[in-house]
Amino acid sequence: MDLDADKMLVEINSGNSLSGETLARVASYLESIDLNEAAGLDLDNMYALLLVLGRAKSYEHGYLFEKFFELHDAMTAVMILETLCIDWDKTDEYLEHVLRFALGAAWDEDDDVRQLSLKIIGEHVRSLRLEGETNPSQFHHMKRLIELLLRTFEDESLDPWVRQAAYRALGRIAMKDWEELPGECSVPNFDPASGSFDPEIVEGGVQLVSELSSNSAASSSTSVSELIPGGPGIR
Structure with missing residues (x-):
């Protein structure tokens, strides 16, 4: 060749x-x-x-x-996600993969793919908020994604770096600039006294879920795996 x-x-x-x-x-x-x-x-x-x-x-x-x-190569998967979702800005088209990796993969030993996927989810929901999305189905869509981030952050059995990636994503949804959030290489510290963790960001995520629930009366039983129209769900 x-x-x-x-x-x-x-x-x-x-x-x-x-x-x-x-x-x-x-x-x-x-x-x-x-x-x-x-x-x-x-x-x-x-x-x-x-x-x-x-x-x-x-x-x-x-x-x-x-x-x-x-x-199932982490370095390749990171590059692909960065290309499709960040460089090309086509998260909508490839969200099924993002969600699958956000839940973790056995071959992603250092959780690099998982952390990037959580970041992409945060940017996706942030963009929807900035666009002033008013479609009820999108309210439900956003709600489920934020719930995934909250569950990830609140799961103390997970690696702290994964939890911090979820926290940073919640911060972006709360309209924080990157400079206001812990850096990707900052050692995770979830003690409010540390100055690197703001519990109001998590509380704001919970509040936003409540507000989105009020704006989306339909499809209350939909799971995260059903977010992709026509897709096979999370595997």
Whole structure:
């Protein structure tokens, strides 16, 4: 294969566009990869070629990124989520995956994918609030997502870093700037006296759930796994 991913990334980072033919060749190669033969894969090259499609904003090839979630490789999954949900701003389309990873995955040993997924949920709900969403079905949607964050934060059996990721997401939903929240590398400390934890953020999440419940009388029994229209739910 004569696809030089590093050269293509340099072109993109220099402000140059790749031809449709080049992107199609990259996509064709990635489509041809059999994930059942993972032991023989060049993961670094595969990762770089996915990055090429991501940086080139090749939206029509989003399905390829979904395919490589099945590698169960944390570094690759983080890059894919960052591409689809942050760089491309398409969380709505890929929320099923975000929710699945927010609940944890056995192969995500350091919880990097889980923490990023919680962050994405926070940004998603924050965006809906900023848009002034008034659709009753969206009220219910937001309520269930906030409840997931609250449950995660309140579960003291979880790794403190996961709980802090949920807290930061709740802070963003409360319209806090990043500078007002603990940094991603800050050691978790949930003591209000520490100055890094504000219980009002959690209380605000609980209050928002109550307000959203009042605004969404329908579908009160829907679970988180039912948030994705037509989707198979959380696995």
